[in-house]
Amino acid sequence: MQDSKLIEILKVFSPKEWKDFEKFVNSPYFSTGRDVSGLYSVLKKHHPEFNSDNLDKEKVFATLYPSEQYNEKKLKNITSDLTGMAEQFLVSERLSADDKLFDETLAKVYKDKKNDKLFLKTLNSLEKKLSGEKFKSDSGFKENEILERLFEEYYIGNHKFDKSVPKRVKYTEYVTLTFLVTFLRKQRDKIIIKDYYNLDMTSPLLESVYESIDFEKMLRLLKEKKSEWLWLVEFYYYILKSLQNVDDNSMFEKLQNLFYQSTEKFDRKEKYFIFNDFIAWIHTKDYKFDTISSQDEFDVFKKMLEHDAYSPSENEFMSVLLYRNIMNMAVSLGEFEWFEIFISKYTEKLKPEFRYNMQNLAKANLYFEKGKFEDALGCLSKISYDVFMYKVDIKNLMLRIYYELDLYESAFSMISAFKNFLTATDEISDIFKTQQMNFINFYNKLLKMKADNKSTDAGFISKEIERKDSIASKSWLIEKAKELNKKK
Incomplete structure (x- = not known):
């Protein structure tokens, strides 16, 4: 069975x-x-x-x-x-x-039973609940649309056409808004899917609709007519436009300003998606122009935490990937005091089975940056390596610790094990593999120089590292190469 x-x-x-x-x-x-x-x-x-x-x-x-x-x-x-x-x-x-779904279902039952009094009472209860709802793009205004349709059907059934028409206008607005936001969202997804997975998300219908709509004109008219929904259409339009124009920083700044002026209008799940939109813009820009925007990305992470948008809902845990990304960003920027507070406050937001390992990895990185290499090694030794998802992070950090502690035999042994792991594993992308392989190759050269006390080529290697694009722990390698060069 x-x-x-x-x-x-x-x-x-x-x-x-x-x-x-x-x-x-x-x-x-x-x-x-x-x-x-x-x-x-x-x-x-x-x-x-x-x-x-x-x-x-x-x-x-x-x-x-x-x-x-x-x-x-x-x-x-x-x-x-x-x-x-x-x-x-x-x-x-x-x-x-779901109390709203309950009211909606109950209202339909009373409608079928032709009990107008109970039907209206239930609709009024549903209307009150929806009035306090914050916006979420995955469902749009579908619940509001159903509410207004039920009201309209009631008024038509009772021959109150003067009251039914405003309800029809209202639910038509909701249908239109849901379509516009969803359509703009999917146009945004089209870019992300193409950039990240090299897949086309298109069809003749979608392309024809997009090419037929003049969104700039729409926004201008909404502004002229003082529409209450200008803010919503404008915001999701700029999410798309900012991703289409990653070279335009002013457009991204406008998008952020629109969001921070209206954060109270979005629910937690939507805020979570929006902050990820901001991160996607930064990553797309950096990839396209070969730039590094660590401070900008870190600022977005801090705002995400300030707004409790580290997960889609209170009942969901922070993802291990987000925790790791925040850790790497804080460490790279030297935000050690802030990072210590982050570890103590947000480790418990992870799934219970991930907390101990991630806390030790975080502390290991913190100790390493503070020069407490033995403490860092002690934290790494506590991690359940066999079941830990970030084995590459551990190996990379361990190599750097071995270098700092002059543990040459352990370092050379780890180099061989790391190379074999990268060659055999299918758990990480080819891009990430290349970054780590490049790190290992330069690390090996620097380690041999340090172990043999021969650093004549250190200056050349330092420049070679600087010219290399795809390389993990690049700043640390450059720092070590320059240290060796000074010893010539």
Whole structure:
């Protein structure tokens, strides 16, 4: 049964949902006529892994019906019933957790039951809840659109056409706004997907629509007509335009100003997406013009944290990648005091299974930059290397620590292991591999000079490193090369 749909569903249940599902199963209201409580009790013993050999179909059947011969159809029927109840339970939980969806569904029920009083009361409740909602582009104004449509249908049904028309205007506005924001967002995605994955996100319809809309004219008219929605269309238009014109810093500054003037209008998830838009712009610009905008990127990260937009919602953890990127940026800019506060405050925002390793990696980087190389090595030794996702970060930092501590034998051994790892692994991109390979090659040259106390070529290597584009830990390599050059 391990591969059954039922088991796949039950695996996603949280501990609380599992307990609530037991009540659901035992409720006579939800019964399909067959008693599925026995099957539930059998499966309960194997939650949450469901990987026991005792979940073999025939063994499960023998447990449920010890005096009967195995009957495939009978087991299939009871399994199907419990599967249906599990799906019904999940839908019920979703409905209970979303008060707006609950009101929307209830209003439709009252409408079908032709109870205008309860219908309007429920719509008014929904309207009140939506009035306090902040904007999120992934859903736009779909809930508002449904609300206004329901109001319009009510007024038309009661022959109050003077009241139905304003509602039609309103939901048409919501449909239009949702389309515009979604369309502009997808045009932005088209650029990112092409730049990052070299894939085309296009079609004759999408291209024709985009080429037909004069957004500049639209914004001008919205401003002239004093539309309340100017800010929204303008903002998402500038997200797209800034990415189309990464050479125009003033356009990016305008985009940021528009956002910081209206942050209270966006929900947390949208802020999270917007800050990632800012990071995408910086990365695209740096890639196109071969520039480094570490301070600009770090400033965006700081703003992201100030606005609690480090994850899409309060219930979601900070991604390990974001934590790592902030760590690397803070370290590269020498923001050590700020970084110490970051470690103490935001490590707990990671998933529990990542906290210990990431905290030790962060502290190792901090100690290294402060010249406490043995402390840095001690932190790295605490990391569960076999399961840690950032093995390259550890190897790179360890090589630099070995260099600083004159641990030549360990360093040369690590060089060989690092090269073999990069050659064999498919966990990292070719670009990242190239950066690390270039680092290893220059590191090896510098290490040999230091170990042999021969630094005649250090000046030449320093210039060679400076000319090299794709190289990890470049500033550190240049610093070490210059130190050797002074010893000539």
